[in-house]
Amino acid sequence: xxHGELQKLGFVVSETSVVRYPDPFRSIHDVWVFCQHLxxxxxxxxxxFQLNRMTPATVHYGQAQQLIPQRQTILDAAYxxxxxxxxxxxxxxxxxxxTVWINPPKLSICVSPCC
Numbered sequence: 001x002x003h004g005e006l007q008k009l010g011f012v013v014s015e016t017s018v019v020r021y022p023d024p025f026r027s028i029h030d031v032w033v034f035c036q037h038l039x040x041x042x043x044x045x046x047x048x049f050q051l052n053r054m055t056p057a058t059v060h061y062g063q064a065q066q067l068i069p070q071r072q073t074i075l076d077a078a079y080x081x082x083x084x085x086x087x088x089x090x091x092x093x094x095x096x097x098x099t100v101w102i103n104p105p106k107l108s109i110c111v112s113p114c115c
Contacts, residue, residue: 050100052093059096068093 047053
């Protein structure tokens with residue numbers, strides 16, 4: 001749906017849903033359309049390595065804790081059915097990190113007594 005609208009506006013849409021924006025944007029509407037698509041892709045389609053291959057929306061809405069055991073069960077069953085397809089035994093899904101940052105805050109040491 002949105003891919004067609006983006007293509008009409010001159011955007012390049014790849015097969016992996018990653019949009020490369022035109023240079024320069026022709027209007028504020030073009031910026032808005034690009035950002036809407038990018039944010040939807042990032043939040044609902046992009047499986048982040050830092051989030052245990054979950055989407056940010058899956059983690060944000062609390063669905064990841066139900067998916068982790070399901071994914072582990074599927075991975076273990078695939079290994080048992082076809083161990084020759086694996087270089088080593090399947091890894092264990094890790095728990096989610098407490099926080100994830102795009103730009104982590106810089107650690108500062110406070111030497112003031114007010115801290």
